[in-house]
Amino acid sequence: MEISRSEKKRQAKQVEELAYELAALPAAEVRRLPCEPFIQEEILAAVGLKGGAHKRQVKYLAKELREQETAPLLAFLAERQGSQLKEKQAFHELEQLREAIITDVLAAHDEARAEERPLDEAWPSPALDKALAMLPELDVATVRTAASRYARNRKSAYSKEIFRALKTAQERLLLAQRRASRQSNPQP
Secondary structure: OOOOHHHHHHHHHHHHHHHHHHHOOOHHHHHOOOOOHHHHHHHHHHHOOOHHHHHHHHHHHHHHHHOOOOHHHHHHHHHHHHHHHHHHHHHHHHHHHHHHHHHHHHHHHHHHHHOOOOOOOOOOOHHHHHHHHHOOOOOHHHHHHHHHHHHHHOOHHHHHHHHHHHHHHHHHHHHHHHHHHHHHOOOO
């Protein structure tokens, strides 16, 4: 069965979109692409160009890609974007966790002020308990101190300090998971 002209145009457009995405990759990523060195060089040639020259180079790249198998390139991009999506999702989870901790400390601070007493160092925080369950390496004392300081004067520096402590604990957890993975699956 012969492919219609419309279908050929759609396929060409998809390959051109792929070429634009490839041209947007950093040089280090381009070197890891599962394709011929010639294609890698053409992608790198498009990186430094602007305007019409960039567009012409991408169109030429798309022409060359139409003669190649593009499935490995598409898989590479999907894997790369998937990891970025995971990183973004983890970042947003930490932000939400920080906001929940701040909400808890502000509620405890308001309650303490209403009762005319100082904020208890061990103020109740379900969000902090959740963070500790998710991130066993979390420095709870640092988070509690920064949160208490934030409740007193609302300086964003303390909010950032809470986030840094959460991020550090997350990175330590990921590092420990990678080490455990390597030990259970040693490579030859």
